[in-house]
Amino acid sequence: xxxxxxxxxxxxxxxxxxxxxxxxxxxxxxxxxxxxxxxxxxxxxxxxxxxxxxxxxxxxxxxxxxxxxxxxxxxxxxxxxxxxxxxxxxxxxxxxxxxxxxxxxxxxxxxxxxxxxxxxxxxxxxxxxxxxxxxxxxxxxxxxxxxxxxxxxxxxxxxxxxxxxxxxxxxxxxxxxxxxxxxxxxxxxxxxxxxxxxxxxxxxxxxxxxxxxxxxxxxxxxxxxxxxxxxxxxxxxxxxxxxxxxxxxxxxxxxxxxxxxxxxx
Amino acid sequence: xxxxxxxxxxxxxxxxxxxxxxxxxxxxxxxxxxxxxxxxxxxxxxxxxxxxxxxxxxxxxxxxxxxxxxxxxxxxxxxxxxxxxxxxxxxxxxxxxxxxxxxxxxxxxxxxxxxxxxxxxxxxxxxxxxxxxxxxxxxxxxxxxxxxxxxxxxxxxxxxxxxxxxxxxxxxxxxxxxxxxxxxxxxxxxxxxxxxxxxxxxxxxxxxxxxxxxxx
Amino acid sequence: xxxxxxxxxxxxxxxxxxxxxxxxxxxxxxxxxxxxxxxxxxxxxxxxxxxxxxxxxxxxxxxxxxxxxxxxxxxxxxxxxxxxxxxxxxxxxxxxxxxxxxxxxxxxxxxxxxxxxxxxxxxxxxxxxxxxxxxxxxxxxxxxxxxxxxxxxxxxxxxxxxxxxxxxxxxxxxxxxxxxxxxxxxxxxxxxxxxxxxxxxxxxxxxxxxxxxxxx
Numbered sequence: 001x002x003x004x005x006x007x008x009x010x011x012x013x014x015x016x017x018x019x020x021x022x023x024x025x026x027x028x029x030x031x032x033x034x035x036x037x038x039x040x041x042x043x044x045x046x047x048x049x050x051x052x053x054x055x056x057x058x059x060x061x062x063x064x065x066x067x068x069x070x071x072x073x074x075x076x077x078x079x080x081x082x083x084x085x086x087x088x089x090x091x092x093x094x095x096x097x098x099x100x101x102x103x104x105x106x107x108x109x110x111x112x113x114x115x116x117x118x119x120x121x122x123x124x125x126x127x128x129x130x131x132x133x134x135x136x137x138x139x140x141x142x143x144x145x146x147x148x149x150x151x152x153x154x155x156x157x158x159x160x161x162x163x164x165x166x167x168x169x170x171x172x173x174x175x176x177x178x179x180x181x182x183x184x185x186x187x188x189x190x191x192x193x194x195x196x197x198x199x200x201x202x203x204x205x206x207x208x209x210x211x212x213x214x215x216x217x218x219x220x221x222x223x224x225x226x227x228x229x230x231x232x233x234x235x236x237x238x239x240x241x242x243x244x245x246x247x248x249x250x251x252x253x254x255x256x257x258x259x260x261x262x263x264x265x
Numbered sequence: 266x267x268x269x270x271x272x273x274x275x276x277x278x279x280x281x282x283x284x285x286x287x288x289x290x291x292x293x294x295x296x297x298x299x300x301x302x303x304x305x306x307x308x309x310x311x312x313x314x315x316x317x318x319x320x321x322x323x324x325x326x327x328x329x330x331x332x333x334x335x336x337x338x339x340x341x342x343x344x345x346x347x348x349x350x351x352x353x354x355x356x357x358x359x360x361x362x363x364x365x366x367x368x369x370x371x372x373x374x375x376x377x378x379x380x381x382x383x384x385x386x387x388x389x390x391x392x393x394x395x396x397x398x399x400x401x402x403x404x405x406x407x408x409x410x411x412x413x414x415x416x417x418x419x420x421x422x423x424x425x426x427x428x429x430x431x432x433x434x435x436x437x438x439x440x441x442x443x444x445x446x447x448x449x450x451x452x453x454x455x456x457x458x459x460x461x462x463x464x465x466x467x468x469x470x471x472x473x474x475x476x477x478x479x480x481x
Numbered sequence: 482x483x484x485x486x487x488x489x490x491x492x493x494x495x496x497x498x499x500x501x502x503x504x505x506x507x508x509x510x511x512x513x514x515x516x517x518x519x520x521x522x523x524x525x526x527x528x529x530x531x532x533x534x535x536x537x538x539x540x541x542x543x544x545x546x547x548x549x550x551x552x553x554x555x556x557x558x559x560x561x562x563x564x565x566x567x568x569x570x571x572x573x574x575x576x577x578x579x580x581x582x583x584x585x586x587x588x589x590x591x592x593x594x595x596x597x598x599x600x601x602x603x604x605x606x607x608x609x610x611x612x613x614x615x616x617x618x619x620x621x622x623x624x625x626x627x628x629x630x631x632x633x634x635x636x637x638x639x640x641x642x643x644x645x646x647x648x649x650x651x652x653x654x655x656x657x658x659x660x661x662x663x664x665x666x667x668x669x670x671x672x673x674x675x676x677x678x679x680x681x682x683x684x685x686x687x688x689x690x691x692x693x694x695x696x697x
Binding site: 286287288289290291292294295296308309328329330331342344345348351352432433434435437438439440441444447 | 504623
């Protein structure tokens with residue numbers, strides 16, 4: 001994705017030893033990066049400008065170079081680094097080529113501005129986090145009462161639980177449930193294909209009206225769950241066979257037993 | 266510890282007495298055990314006179330809601346005797362809720378309004394009366410509307426007290442299963458097959474012990 | 482808890498304000514956790530005005546070794562910040578938080594209420610399992626209202642425990658909050674071309690101003 005046009009400016013031989021050491025250090029450290037945005041933020045520091053004035057094009061090139069070198073060193077990069085590389089290659093082409101008037105999508109500048117915004121926002125959150133941790137902290141810089149509840153004790157037992165307990169309890173119950181139907185339902189389902197196979201084999205012998213219920217497979221009549229499934233599929237199969245003109249159906253009254261027979265030739 | 270002779274002349278000037286009083290106040294407040302004058306002196310900057318600062322502090326707290334009291338040969342801040350009646354609430358002992366109770370509570374929270382039969386169906390074991398009673402006593406659940414089905418069973422719902430305790434704005438804000446898993450709050454799925462039986466066994470046992478527990 | 486209507490005329494006369502101040506003082510001294518005005522009123526005799534007594538007490542402790550601090554909508558007594566050096570013995574070693582956890586915490590604090598997807602969008606990586614878990618366990622974050630967007634995702638907000646730990650009166654006092662907002666860095670700006678997200682953006686902003694206004 002990022003490799004074809006990169007060949008020219010990525011001439012490995014041309015790079016000074018110091019640059020190479022620096023690049024390798026960056027790559028070896030790839031585990032230390034918290035994702036592509038973090039890596040971009042680190043790369044952007046080499047530009048030594050306000051993040052608002054950063055050259056996204058230059059940044060994209062730096063990133064693509066980084067990914068190429070990682071490849072040359074046969075380093076496995078996580079998928080999201082490669083996704084970012086593909087996107088930056090796309091952005092780079094947008095920034096370099098004159099805009100296509102037929103194109104509806106956002107312009108290269110808009111995309112670049114958004115990336116700059118994302119970097120600035122991430123940096124801002126980093127700074128905010130540092131300021132937060134740099135504050136006076138309870139238990140380090142200021143303190144709560146050392147002896148709470150100083151007075152005579154009236155003992156009363158109350159029960160408590162945390163939100164974590166609650167959610168974990170629920171998860172425990174529900175994950176147990178998730179397996180049950182998956183494991184057990186298979187043998188309680190009589191499929192329509194099975195019912196069709198069974199009936200096709202049997203109708204040849206049924207010259208006269210017989211109750212549909214008698215076509216239920218053996219071993220499926222007693223367990224209510226199994227019976228329900230077998231009844232439904234047998235009924236559906238009988239409709240299918242009637243449609244194909246192989247059998248006839250009749251029912252004496254509402255809710256009366258359904259009867260079938262082979263259609264006389 | 267530091268009963269060094271009074272330095273004739275200190276290299277560093279000791280903080281003003283007002284500052285020393287503040288220091289004694291902070292130390293007495295934050296320390297779990299009563300503190301001796303020697304300890305105070307050891308903790309305060311060189312040249313301080315803890316005894317004098319303590320005397321000033323003691324005077325300052327005269328007639329206040331808390332007092333600087335002598336405990337043996339050490340000092341502590343204690344609630345004024347006449348206000349002891351306000352402190353009763355601090356001495357509540359808390360225990361973890363039993364697994365049966367927390368599971369029942371979780372089901373009510375996620376499925377409310379829910380009947381006892383439904384709770385039992387979800388948990389896979391019967392719910393003892395004591396468990397429900399305990400949750401009602403904690404004011405975490407209450408009766409909802411009766412279900413308009415045969416038998417008109419009562420339903421259970423969670424209370425405002427429940428939401429307060431668990432820091433929720435509404436029960437609908439509880440994360441779903443997918444979200445629990447995404448947040449890493451769900452233990453890893455045990456391999457299917459090995460799991461189904463084990464889990465059930467465990468719960469059954471639990472439900473039983475719970476039943477006995479509740480009798481007490 | 483006790484939001485009973487103001488009694489026209491109390492059967493028992495409320496204690497004088499000086500006494501009420503002593504009571505608040507005693508209760509706050511005895512408790513390590515912040516106490517809300519509602520809780521104070523519930524524990525004090527009928528007819529007391531804890532809020533007024535608190536204001537007096539706060540003034541009284543100005544410049545002293547301990548301070549009356551506001552923590553969200555609750556109050557606590559804490560040692561003065563400049564005296565932390567005296568308390569080396571009391572210092573509790575807190576578990577080192579990972580960089581990911583600290584960043585996630587900051588994002589939740591500044592962007593609250595915020596969804597997991599938004600946190601991931603800001604950090605550019607998925608939030609690893611256990612990070613959110615850890616912050617919930619520390620009781621620094623909790624679930625807020627679900628976002629009214631497709632999928633109704635769960636949101637996260639910071640807790641009173643967070644404010645207490647970081648010595649903040651309210652989430653509005655987060656360092657640099659105004660500047661960040663003015664710079665547009667707390668916006669949930671959708672990537673260009675993603676029109677569908679605009680609705681979400683609006684809601685997010687709404688929710689946020691909501692959250693911070695609540696504290697007043």
